[in-house]
Amino acid sequence: MLEQQLINALTLGCVYALFALGFTLVFGVLEVINLSHGAVFMAGSYAALSVVEKLNTPLWLAILIAMLICGLFGLLVDVLILKPLRARNAPHLIPMIATIGVGIFLTNVAQGLFGAEIRRFPEEVLPAGEFVIGEVHLRALELAIVAIAFVLMAVLFVILKRTQLGRALRAIAESPKAAYLLGINVEGLFHLTSFVAAALGGAAGVLIGLNFNAITPFMGQPILHKGIAVIILGGMGDIRGALIGGLFLGFAEVFSKGYLSSQMGDAIAFGLLFLILLVRPSGLFGRVLERKA
């Protein structure tokens, strides 16, 4: 029982971390709370489902195509909406409000296109195997989800920490102006960040869609709230914090559902978030920010 819970928690935590990574990346680099990230997550699920249903592609290809579609959507939002707002030097809450609009738009379009009812992946595309170790049943699907999430996160980490591109991104996160003066293509990297973040969000959407095998237009809303909880838990814009925060929330949620009550599992995330904000607004791992006057 305990082992089974641990596996469920790990699977869920990985997806939360993957979702929160894109979320926190955008905040770190663009300084925008992207509240359309939940809707992009949902769009990823539907994109993979449509590809699998219409083109009969294998699952891994569908995931890649879904990531590409979501990434392009993120890029489009950045070019059409966030870029003009940056150019105008709008107060930082304005882009957030614009992304709320994007989220509402996307959710309603999905509802119009696919209907409000729950859609499922056809059984034959899901990896079927099951490993039994003692009393623990390990589904190949869960294994695949954890593996995909970890590979994506590892790639992102290596890029951010080891490459010239990652150094440039971190420079922008420190100060876009200084980065610009150093000859870094700031606008280009803003676009790239939006693309990558949305692609990661879309991937998380496919994985959750596979795990629970239930896709609805409204699935983005709860995960958006959890994403907010995770990045506040880990510190806004903190990559490592998003990973640890995501895993932590996965465990906290599964275990409180298992041992306390099923409803309180949802309250846990927000209770934690509220508490963290009160005690340590910069997050568990974030630096304490100096107030800029």
Added chain:
Amino acid sequence: MEWLDTFWSTYNTLIYTLGVHALLALSIWLTLSCGLLSMANAAFMGIGAYVAALLTLHFETPFPLVLAAAALVPAIVALIIAIPVLRLSGVYLAMATLAFGEVVRIVILNLDITGGPEGLNGIPQSTQGWHIALILAATIYGLFRMKRSRVGRALEAIREDEVAARLMGIDVDRHKLFVFTLGAVIAGIAGGLNAHFTFFISPREYGFENAVDILTMAVLGGTGTLIGPMLGSSILTLLPELLRFLNDYRGAVNGLILILVVLFLPKGLWDPQRFKGWFRPQTREGGVQ
């Protein structure tokens, strides 16, 4: 006058809703007027609605007392959560108030006395048109007087530059506490009024979407004046009626409006500065105001 009766019986709920939404838009205008983005108004509305409905259903309290309680309880809650929450600013405040809203929704969803996910049914329809009109008029008058007063100017100073305002001797924390609590009072009353003409309330009506809707009203109309938020709330209340032909895509229009307004009308629809520009097109752009 028969057509008037038919018109009224068809549209009275819509007209009541216009008034309630105007109150909500004004409640978020209050916090925005000193630069605080608080997303807790939907939660305060929910608290007001549930307190009011429970008093009516279980204790048969007279309606004026019910409304007073619908104002008082959210105010007390606001005062309590303000102590930690108002230390935060910007996005952190927005996130904390969103989290508070979710906690309120989940608590309402799980309590027995609130009827859980089914909500409360059979609330007597005590709200009359003149109740809403009177409260709305009093709110507008009060806020209008406040805007022109010392307090109003202090709020404006805080919005423009908090540090400078503090240096000028304005008690920033107390002003923030004041608008946050007063916003909760107005939202709570709106909730109490709303519960007593919709017959039925459920936790679904006070979640994240509703917090966003309230914000959209104020942003669409513009937060520079009192007319802006009310214009915004009226448009967003009437729009779904006018867009019935779009069926499933109706909601998408709301999102699109929000994006377009943020992009092209940064000060909202109601911007007196822009209207003046229409009559004096010759003046240089960005001239001395």
